[in-house]
Amino acid sequence: MNERNTLAAGFWTRATAVLTDLLLIAVVVSFVASLASKWGQYIPIEMTVIVCYAVYTTIAIAWKGQTLGGWMCGQVVSRNDGGRLSIMQAACRSILTALFLLLLGLPFLVVAAKPTKRGWQDVLTSSSVHRLPGCKRATAWTTLFWLGLLAWISLDAIAGSRFYLTYRAWNADAVASAESRVAHEHTPIEATSLTGEQKAELAKWLASHAQDPAAYTIDIAARHQITLLGETHGKKQYLTLLNYLIPELYQRAQVRTIALECCRADQNDDLARLMRGETFDQELAKQIGREAVWNSWAWQGYWDVLKTAWQVNQRTTVAKEKLHVVGIAPSVDLPSLALVKYGPCTEKLRLFRLLSRLEAFSHLAFHDAFYASCVERAAFEEGRRTVVWVGAAHVHLPCSNQRNQDGRVVSVSHRMGAMLFGRYPDQVAQIVLHQKFSLGEIADVIEEAAPSQFSTGFAFPIADSPFAHLRDGGSSVYFGRIPNLRFSDLVSSYLFLVPEHELETCDWMEDFVTPHMFGRNKPFYEMLFGQKLQSYHDANQDMSAGLMSM
Template sequence: MRFSLLFFITTLLISCNSTPKENFRNPLLPKDYIIKKFQNHDIVLLGEDHGVKEHIEFIQDIIPHLYRNGIYQIGMEFGAYEMQEQLDELLIADEYDPQKTKDLFFFYNVGWAFLEYHEIYHKVWEFNQTLTAQEKKFRIINLSYQFHWDKFDMNDQEESLKEVFHLGEIDSFRCEIVKDQVINKKEKALLLVGTPHAFSKFLHDASKPIENKNCPFVDTYLGHRLYDEIGDKVFTILFHQGFLGTKENNYKSVSPANGRLIEMIEKKHIGKIGFDVSRNIANLTDNSALSECQPHLKLGDICDGYIFIAPLNELTGCTIDASYFSGKDYKTEVYPFIPDPNWHKPPETLGGYLGQIRRYVDLEERYGEIE
């Protein structure tokens, strides 16, 4: 009996000490990781740093995998609910209409000329063509509404922004869309949104109020609102990306967790991988601009999971569709509707605007100084 007890204790200690330290012992491919998260969650928020070609191609490729596992829809930030019926028709039409795709994106954002995002529509259409008439079709849900940037007045920003966002605070609106289209129907969905909109638990702890006025984020993003609705049925995953830096480095992008996360991944020589941000990984310190919102910030405070496709210096920007503006009069159909004129002065010519769009997806400029 004494020998058996000693053997049990020794075995337990060995087992505890041999537990994987970095969650990489049994790595999952990113697509398999996302599917696994849907076993216990209804909404998976996938936070992206916009315009990364490899990440959007991943979304294109995962569509059949989602469908086979009972997830029949992707929600996308870059689409207007006013065009939902037209989008539904496009995705089940007998013939695919690439011009209609461009028109739908243009309606939401006159500058979203990126082929890889457009190709998501095409891939969904292609997949739906493989289904019988009786089978449920895969959908894309437009999460946003059309912003009226032509109403913006630089000299009266506060009041004019109310006209721009004429249907109210955008993430509150998006939450209502998700409730109506997914939650109330007791379905599941993958939501592709910009990283801050994917935050669910981060900054949402009433015991840790945001006190630093330099915090560039808020606690009312889409993920926060969905977490209030369905709690732990929400799961936040981030694509590998640079985090916003601080004033000390002129707000240039920095490596997540002060570079320690990528060190751990490269040390294990792991390729594409999806993993939980837990245990040792969760305890990695992060001193990016996010830390100005919460002292002693750890990676586990920011997100629940992480997807690594490639190192930052191997990622590329999305491709610009040269025909996106064909047939459009720049001065009347494009210029007045260019988003965020309070952040970036709209160029006077189409050539100037195309240059601005190219710089937006120049990842060498975006990530080039990350060590």
């Protein structure tokens, strides 16, 4: 090689070459993985891309001294003396480059910082990257590549930032509402400190003030534009109640929209088509369930809700507005999130998949604001009275920032309920269904005080009840962080059907997991069931047996 006719390749052209190769390999691997998933075969995309990149660049550099990306950028890799790299040198260089990619490419910055434009992979393998003279396409491709990448990142970042502003607006409403709430005059009472006499008084109060759960819910919904029902996921009694309530809510409370956390907002066209059908499309309902954000929301009771709503519309005259069902969940990759947090090391590379869509990532990070926006659209922009069926943690009332025992301000992360209450304080109602996850010892007290005459359950308002000033003692997230927080700060109405240990898990939808679902997220299902799975049949069998471990 004539050194007078060569120049060391700079940082930007080298980065362009690497990213070009990586992008092309990612496209091919993703296509092959998509095809394989249709037959239930799993290919770990991110790890496969890295391995294929190392193999491809090893062969290409040892053979021709350049990859396709290097050819596009007009650069060639050679030994320091100008000769071609051996297969071992090329392999070491490619492996080092692949490892640097796993570190978000940060080690490549050495190339930009050093006058010689040589990175660690160059020094350790006694190699250099040179720019070929007279290659006009190099500058054009490098410029085009980075302009395209910058445009894509900018558009995605703008969309993500726009939604962050939406979250800020919702959160500001929740904060303002929390700060405006009147301070309590009574000292909070630890649920564990209650005496037998005090518990007897609570039971006596419930016996005279508790109401029928269905009638109470219908009355609340009839007086509010939005009613939030906070459930524990997958409990048969709760979904049986919802399926019973839907026709009554439509007829007696004039509810026109059922908003479901288990459905995605971008499925609303499919949901509308399902609700309008002359016959109930069972396959479409099952497909909507399979596309839920967790890819594992297989409890049959939720998808019975769709049929119940459809039946309401079948009995409705043409003159009356039909019942709508809408999803409020964002379209995000929750299996990948779970694998990044709890999965094996190879699956933590899915972080790159999550970060590749900044707008979707912002929806994930601020999902309660996304929920609130969807509910607002249905209830106020479209003007339909709405009942929202969602996990109980999402419906908590606004809690102001307070000081903990160390005197430091505790910042509370506001949920969908707090956001909606903050913006529409007189038009939003909340009912929490009995659960111990966030209420702990308070739920135990209510179970003990449950009046025997209400065999089908009961409901009651919290604010003026003797339960209002109870606190959990610190076993849950909210009570543990805020010493003077009490029951009425989080919950306005409570609905009890049976003690928590009597709540039954819903039946599972048959053949829920398809080969394609299994082929996309096999490690997620293995993590979900705590064991190795050979096929989608194993996942369906474990699901039917209730072996879910998350």
